[in-house]
Amino acid sequence: MASTSSTSVGSGSTVVTWVLRLVVVGYLFFLIGWPSALIVRRTFEGGTQAFTEALQDPDVTHALQLSVVVALCAVAINLLFGVGMSLLLVRYEFPGKRALSALIDLPLAVSPIVVGLALILVYNPRFGWFGESLDAHGIQIIFAKPGMVMATTFVALPLVIREVVPVLEDMGDDQEQAANSLGANAWQTFWRITLPGIKWAVVYGVVLSLARSLGEFGAVKVVAGNISGETTTAPVLVQQKYQNFEQQTAYAMSFLLVAAAVVCLVIVALLRPKDHKPSRATATAAIQEKAS
Amino acid sequence: MSTATARVAGGRPARVRRPASRHSLTKGSALGLGVGMIWFSLLVLIPLTAVVWTAGEGGLGTFKDALTNKQTFNALKLTVLSSLAVTGVNIVMGTVIAWVLVRDRFPGKKLLDLVIDIPFAMPTIVAGLVLLSLYGAESPLGLEWNNTRKAVLLALAFVTVPFVVRTVQPVLEEMDTDVEDAAASLGASRATTFRRVILPTLAPAIFAGATLSFARAISEYGSLVLLSGNLPNRTEVASVRVYSAIEGGNQQSAAAVATILLLVALVAIVVFDLIQRRLARRG
Numbered sequence: 001m002a003s004t005s006s007t008s009v010g011s012g013s014t015v016v017t018w019v020l021r022l023v024v025v026g027y028l029f030f031l032i033g034w035p036s037a038l039i040v041r042r043t044f045e046g047g048t049q050a051f052t053e054a055l056q057d058p059d060v061t062h063a064l065q066l067s068v069v070v071a072l073c074a075v076a077i078n079l080l081f082g083v084g085m086s087l088l089l090v091r092y093e094f095p096g097k098r099a100l101s102a103l104i105d106l107p108l109a110v111s112p113i114v115v116g117l118a119l120i121l122v123y124n125p126r127f128g129w130f131g132e133s134l135d136a137h138g139i140q141i142i143f144a145k146p147g148m149v150m151a152t153t154f155v156a157l158p159l160v161i162r163e164v165v166p167v168l169e170d171m172g173d174d175q176e177q178a179a180n181s182l183g184a185n186a187w188q189t190f191w192r193i194t195l196p197g198i199k200w201a202v203v204y205g206v207v208l209s210l211a212r213s214l215g216e217f218g219a220v221k222v223v224a225g226n227i228s229g230e231t232t233t234a235p236v237l238v239q240q241k242y243q244n245f246e247q248q249t250a251y252a253m254s255f256l257l258v259a260a261a262v263v264c265l266v267i268v269a270l271l272r273p274k275d276h277k278p279s280r281a282t283a284t285a286a287i288q289e290k291a292s
Numbered sequence: 293m294s295t296a297t298a299r300v301a302g303g304r305p306a307r308v309r310r311p312a313s314r315h316s317l318t319k320g321s322a323l324g325l326g327v328g329m330i331w332f333s334l335l336v337l338i339p340l341t342a343v344v345w346t347a348g349e350g351g352l353g354t355f356k357d358a359l360t361n362k363q364t365f366n367a368l369k370l371t372v373l374s375s376l377a378v379t380g381v382n383i384v385m386g387t388v389i390a391w392v393l394v395r396d397r398f399p400g401k402k403l404l405d406l407v408i409d410i411p412f413a414m415p416t417i418v419a420g421l422v423l424l425s426l427y428g429a430e431s432p433l434g435l436e437w438n439n440t441r442k443a444v445l446l447a448l449a450f451v452t453v454p455f456v457v458r459t460v461q462p463v464l465e466e467m468d469t470d471v472e473d474a475a476a477s478l479g480a481s482r483a484t485t486f487r488r489v490i491l492p493t494l495a496p497a498i499f500a501g502a503t504l505s506f507a508r509a510i511s512e513y514g515s516l517v518l519l520s521g522n523l524p525n526r527t528e529v530a531s532v533r534v535y536s537a538i539e540g541g542n543q544q545s546a547a548a549v550a551t552i553l554l555l556v557a558l559v560a561i562v563v564f565d566l567i568q569r570r571l572a573r574r575g
Contacts, residue, residue, distance in 0.1 A: 013482075017396060024392045025404065027385055030426075031450055032407050038425040038432070039418075081328060088325050092315045100329075107336060108504065109557045111511030112416075113531045114550040117538055118339030121346055121547070129342060154335055186320060208412070215415025217514035218531065222538060235417045239517060242421065254418040261413035266406075 043251040054252035059229055059237060064256070067234040070145065070220070071213035074152035078209050082160025083202060087194070089161075090168040101165075107157045115154050116222025119147060143225040148233065151219035156212045160205035167201040168194075207268045211261035344554070346547035358548040363524050364533050368549070370444065371530040372556060375509035378448040382505045386456025387498055393457070394464040411453050416514025419450055423519055439521030444529065447515040452508050456501030463497040492572055499568035506560050510553060 044051060054060070088094075089101050107115070122128050124142050125135035134141060141147040175197075179189045195202075217235040224231035232240070234253055242250040317325065347354055358364050393405055411419065423446055427437040437443050467490070475485040513531040520527040530553055537546035 020388055020392050021396060021398060024385075024389050028389070028404060028407050028453075031446075032410050032453065035422040035426040036410060039422045042425060081331060084324050085328055085332075088321060088328065092317055092321055092325075094317055094325065100332075103337070104332075106340070109507040109511070109554075109561070110340070111513060111531045111534070111550070111553060113513050113534045113538075114343065114511070114553060115339075117534060117543070117546050117550055118343045120538065121342035121543065122339045127543070129338070150335055154339075157336065186318075211413050215413075215418070217415060217417045217517075218535075222535065235415045235514070238415075238417050238421070242518060250421065254415075254421055257415050258410075258413060258418055261415075262410070265409055265413055 039251060039254065042247075043255045046248065050248060051252050051255075054249040055256070057249060059232070060234075060249060060253060062229065063232050063234045063237040064253070066145075066148075066232070067214055067257075070148050070152055070233060071210060071216075073149045074156060074213045075206060075209045077149070077153050078156055078160050079202070079206055081157070082205060083164060083198075086161050086164040086168055086198075087190075090165055091173060104161055105158050107154055112151075112155055112216065112218030113222060115151055115219040119151055119154070119219075119223055123147060123150075142223055143231060145231070147223040148220050148231065151223045152213045152216050155216055155219050156209040159209045159212060160202065163201040163205035163208070164198050167198050171197045203271075204268055207264045211264055214260060215257060340554075343547050343550050346544055347551040350544055350548070354544055354548045355552070358545055358552065361545075363528070364530075364545075364549060366525045367528045367530045367533040368552060368556075370441070370528070371510050371553075374441070374444050374448055374529075375506050378445060378452060378509050379502050379506040381449060382452055382456045383498055383502050386453070386501055386505075387460055387494065389457045390460035390464055393461060408454050408457050411451050416451065416512070417517060419515040420447060420518040423447060423450060423515070428519070438519055439523060439527060441527055443519045443521075444516060444527055447519050448509045448512055451512055451515050452505035455505040455508065456498060459497045459501035459504070460494055463494055467493060495571035496568050499564050499571070503561055503564040506564070507557050510556055510560075 055064075085104065089097065089104075110118075120128065120142055122130055123134065124131045125140060126132070128134075128142070131142065139146075141150065171194075175193045176189050179193050184192070215235055216233075217239075220233050221236050224233070224236070229237075234257055238250050238253050238257075241247075241253070350357075359368075389408070393401065393408075414422065423443070424438060425431075426433065427435050427443065427446060429436055429438060431437075437446065471489055472485050475489045476482070480488065511531060512529070513535070516522070516527075516529055516532065520529070522528045522532050530549055534546045534549050534553070537543070537549065
């Protein structure tokens with residue numbers, strides 16, 4: 001930190017410090033701060049009563065329920081897959097490991113629309129690679145909940161892994177070995193040693209996944225199709241309401257969606273011990289290191 | 293860290309006390325890997341292969357058709373150019389923001405740190421709504437930027453703010469000011485110290501963030517839906533083109549544009565990696 005002894009760039013001259021400060025505050029204020037504040041104001045322009053009324057629309061409650069169910073399913077799957085894959089990638093050696101760890105990051109670079117397209121091409125009941133035979137067995141994926149869960153899981157897939165992998169690597173496996181040599185079996189070692197060590201990374205990954213899953217728009221929109229609101233999730237309904245000039249409802253839902261995500265992030269920021277701050281840089285570096 | 297020594301022993305000490313230097317798969321973990329791989333293939337690998345496959349089925353002609361279609365070409369051009377511009381802005385602004393957050397101290401800094409996370413937490417469709425409130429028709433500033441190319445840049449800048457900041461911040465936090473002091477005491481000017489000492493250390497993080505932000509920008513859809521108006525040849529981006537092709541039942545041309553987007557992302561990842569290595573070496 002910039003102490004009095006460090007006279008160099010660390011503290012900087014007052015002019016430069018002030019210019020940088022102003023530039024940063026100005027940029028973030030005009031890009032994020034002011035627009036967000038405006039939306040909150042417009043949401044509550046009609047008082048809290050208009051807000052609650054807007055949310056009593058049956059379409060809205062249905063969409064919100066659907067969004068929560070889909071997001072929870074996707075997060076549960078990604079939690080299981082993410083923790084398992086992280087353990088495999090860090091603690092074991094197998095052929096193709098490097099390729100796999102590079103591929104796991106792939107969903108971050110794919111457009112949500114392309115995610116939807118990809119799932120449609122494989123699971124569409126009419127022309128999909130597997131869709132036709134699944135349809136013959138009465139399993140419908142596209143235009144139904146399974147497809148929406150898959151699309152949501154796809155886009156949020158790397159989030160848990162990116163948080164857990166660097167922590168697992170930092171931790172080493174001294175304690176796990178000690179537990180093993182004292183006669184603990186694999187489950188006991190995992191529950192008593194490994195899990196407590198990666199707890200915060202897992203929680204952080206889950207919260208990020210939940211925020212991402214609740215808000216997923218493009219991929220779900222492609223996969224869900226336009227079936228009479230039966231498969232309309234909250235973000236998709238925000239678009240429809242806004243375009244139907246029901247702005248108040250759109251604002252109310254938006255506020256609810258953002259509030260849920262922000263509350264999650266704030267709770268985690270408060271709960272998490274200071275020294276356990278998982279850093280995205282180490283995650284990125286670790287993943288890139290393995291990929292190269 | 294004792295990770296090197298920690299990985300020496302095996303997972304089953306009862307039987308294999310000191311096997312090879314890495315854990316090979318046990319029965320349970322092999323089963324886990326198998327199940328994981330099947331799920332990963334069904335969810336990600338096979339569907340993405342299907343996209344490239346469907347696009348390739350029509351031969352090169354499909355790609356040629358996609359690129360010679362004026363509307364598609366303009367959409368791709370707008371997407372790539374805007375994403376490059378926004379990534380450039382992020383490289384500079386992201387580094388500056390991270391710098392201020394780590395090295396500066398002023399009241400309200402915590403709030404600033406929280407604001408950075410808002411684009412991560414905000415659903416993309418809401419991001420579009422939010423920007424409309426200040427830059428749309430009822431703008432208190434009188435800026436009617438909706439349905440213009442400025443709106444595209446704005447939306448992309450909004451959703452990609454956190455990437456460079458959050459990759460550079462921890463590296464700056466861990467960086468010792470000793471080296472900077474040493475450079476200064478040896479007579480280096482502040483600009484030289486920044487260019488020769490600080491920048492090379494930050495370069496990998498900056499470009500890791502830049503890669504993420506470019507990949508995100510070229511694939512953006514949700515925040516643009518309400519904001520850019522999707523005017524053909526003017527504000528329509530590639531993702532919107534893919535979406536309308538899907539809607540129109542033309543899976544093959546959708547797949548062709550999608551494949552081109554995937555290729556652009558791939559090329560960008562390689563190019564950014566090369567630049568970053570160059571910069572890191574020059575230091």
